[in-house]
Amino acid sequence: MAERAARRCCLGWDFSTQQVKVVAVDAELSVFYEDSVQFDRDLVEFGTQGGVHVHKDGLTVTSPVLMWVQALDIILEKMKASGFDFSQVLALSGAGQQHGSVYWKTGASQVLTSLSPDLLLHEQLQACFSISNCPVWMDSSTAAQCRQLEAAVGGAQALSRLTGSRAYERFTGNQIAKIYQQNPEAYSHTERISLVSSFAASLFLGSYSPVDYSDGSGMNLLQIQDKVWSQACLGACAPRLEEKLGRPVPSCSVVGPISSYFVQRYGFPPECKVVAFTGDNPASLAGMRLEEGDIAVSLGTSDTLFLWLQEPTPALEGHIFCNPVDPQHYMALLCFKNGSLMREKIRDESASGSWSEFSKALQSTEMGNGGNLGFYFDVMEITPEIIGRHRFSAENREVLAFPREVEIRALIEGQFMAKKIHAEALGYRVMPKTKILATGGASHNRDILQVLADVFGAPVYIIDTANSACVGSTYRAFHGLAAGTDMPFAEIVKLAPDPRLVATPTPGASQVYEALLQRYAMLEQRILSQTQGPPE
Numbered sequence: 001m002a003e004r005a006a007r008r009c010c011l012g013w014d015f016s017t018q019q020v021k022v023v024a025v026d027a028e029l030s031v032f033y034e035d036s037v038q039f040d041r042d043l044v045e046f047g048t049q050g051g052v053h054v055h056k057d058g059l060t061v062t063s064p065v066l067m068w069v070q071a072l073d074i075i076l077e078k079m080k081a082s083g084f085d086f087s088q089v090l091a092l093s094g095a096g097q098q099h100g101s102v103y104w105k106t107g108a109s110q111v112l113t114s115l116s117p118d119l120l121l122h123e124q125l126q127a128c129f130s131i132s133n134c135p136v137w138m139d140s141s142t143a144a145q146c147r148q149l150e151a152a153v154g155g156a157q158a159l160s161r162l163t164g165s166r167a168y169e170r171f172t173g174n175q176i177a178k179i180y181q182q183n184p185e186a187y188s189h190t191e192r193i194s195l196v197s198s199f200a201a202s203l204f205l206g207s208y209s210p211v212d213y214s215d216g217s218g219m220n221l222l223q224i225q226d227k228v229w230s231q232a233c234l235g236a237c238a239p240r241l242e243e244k245l246g247r248p249v250p251s252c253s254v255v256g257p258i259s260s261y262f263v264q265r266y267g268f269p270p271e272c273k274v275v276a277f278t279g280d281n282p283a284s285l286a287g288m289r290l291e292e293g294d295i296a297v298s299l300g301t302s303d304t305l306f307l308w309l310q311e312p313t314p315a316l317e318g319h320i321f322c323n324p325v326d327p328q329h330y331m332a333l334l335c336f337k338n339g340s341l342m343r344e345k346i347r348d349e350s351a352s353g354s355w356s357e358f359s360k361a362l363q364s365t366e367m368g369n370g371g372n373l374g375f376y377f378d379v380m381e382i383t384p385e386i387i388g389r390h391r392f393s394a395e396n397r398e399v400l401a402f403p404r405e406v407e408i409r410a411l412i413e414g415q416f417m418a419k420k421i422h423a424e425a426l427g428y429r430v431m432p433k434t435k436i437l438a439t440g441g442a443s444h445n446r447d448i449l450q451v452l453a454d455v456f457g458a459p460v461y462i463i464d465t466a467n468s469a470c471v472g473s474t475y476r477a478f479h480g481l482a483a484g485t486d487m488p489f490a491e492i493v494k495l496a497p498d499p500r501l502v503a504t505p506t507p508g509a510s511q512v513y514e515a516l517l518q519r520y521a522m523l524e525q526r527i528l529s530q531t532q533g534p535p536e
């Protein structure tokens with residue numbers, strides 16, 4: 001077989017909800033290797049669905065930690081069998097599903113530091129975890145712990161100012177509190193608590209990897225301004241917690257050389273650097289090469305906004321995390337549950353199930369929709385907490401129906417005005433250099449993206465984000481190699497493929513939407529006060 005040319009590279013890992021994925025990226029930032037292990041398909045003995053176990057209470061959701069370990073074994077053995085040249089790996093980093101937590105049993109660190117290269121990881125780590133089934137981000141069983149935490153620090157807004165978010169059931173501090181309260185023996189036999197990201201990094205490091213600032217911002221425990229654990233939050237969750245978490249580190253930190261286990265078993269170079277792993281969303285921000293003032297809009301089942309912020313304004317909606325590629329800045333995440341399922345429903349009802357009819361309706365109606373505004377939340381919306389469909393005429397009078405073209409434009413304009421209003425509430429501002437990066441299913445519809453460009457008053461680009469968390473992790477690994485040189489992340493990734501421009505704002509758009517956005521915000525508050533009473 002022809003000798004493979006040596007190809008210096010970095011590896012990027014993603015320990016996500018449904019799979020472990022890896023990509024290899026060379027010095028020209030080209031992806032030349034990728035593979036994945038799907039938990040449900042390749043590790044059927046664990047019996048997961050979508051990578052998780054939903055418990056009988058319908059609220060508790062966990063994943064088996066040994067399934068994650070075994071998935072890594074499989075993927076590494078597949079790479080080895082395929083002849084992947086590990087000796088060319090300069091550095092690696094990775095991502096993990098956010099908020100999940102791993103509980104290392106007392107004594108596990110000795111096992112981690114003395115792994116035998118003759119055995120697989122999962123054969124040696126069987127007895128290293130005090131909790132076998134780890135809580136993950138889909139869990140919503142900690143409402144009581146959320147209330148206790150908010151009460152301990154002075155309320156939801158106070159907690160948001162401190163940690164970047166009000167208390168959320170999936171956030172790690174509340175999950176740790178539940179384990180301490182309901183399984184105190186397991187908690188007492190736990191010497192280290194990792195996030196999924198720092199757990200994965202620990203496997204490569206052969207010792208406990210610290211939590212990084214960015215993923216640590218998803219715990220309701222880290223003070224996002226000072227980048228230290230909040231003593232008030234730690235104390236409210238569980239005793240002796242700080243010693244179990246270790247000190248958090250900047251996300252761009254090199255946390256150490258790779259463990260000798262990987263050198264001896266797979267042929268990694270001993271000087272291969274491990275760069276702190278982070279959360280999947282922060283890693284995706286890196287993969288999309290978001291820069292200050294940019295906004296990424298993932299138009300999927302639920303719509304997710306990634307924002308780059310210099311000065312955050314923590315609120316009762318959305319999440320502020322420390323920025324994964326610039327330690328002085330921040331990122332924000334906003335989730336809108338009524339995304340593509342809502343667009344598909346209106347397509348079926350008002351465009352005979354056809355996207356081309358849907359697009360024609362957008363083409364045949366004017367910006368501003370003649371003053372008609374709509375709110376379309378067939379499931380309880382997260383941002384804000386409203387349910388139902390609410391339509392208003394230009395005179396702000398609630399009406400029961402719109403003509404079908406007006407309905408279609410009202411849906412799309414309303415979805416994007418909500419995004420702009422709530423992004424600005426977190427401190428986001430459109431800047432002259434702002435780029436909107438659109439991803440996800442609806443980003444294939446140019447007419448929908450034209451409305452996005454008009455509402456935000458900024459150009460819209462599309463970018464392939466299939467492997468954004470993995471690719472972002474390789475970029476962060478390359479950035480880690482330049483540690484100490486103060487080279488900015490943007491400089492490291494300038495060779496990466498550029499996003500493609502697909503829509504620019506229609507002349508006059510900002511005048512139309514400046515007025516409409518104010519009305520939208522006012523009407524949103526009207527609906528909220530009718531359904532929830534006056535805001536806090």
Ligand SMILES: O=C(CO)[C@@H](O)[C@H](O)CF
Pocket residue numbers: 016017096097098099137170218279280281319333
């Ligand atoms: O909970 C989330 C973010 O806050 C999800 O996006 C998880 O990170 C998915 F793994």
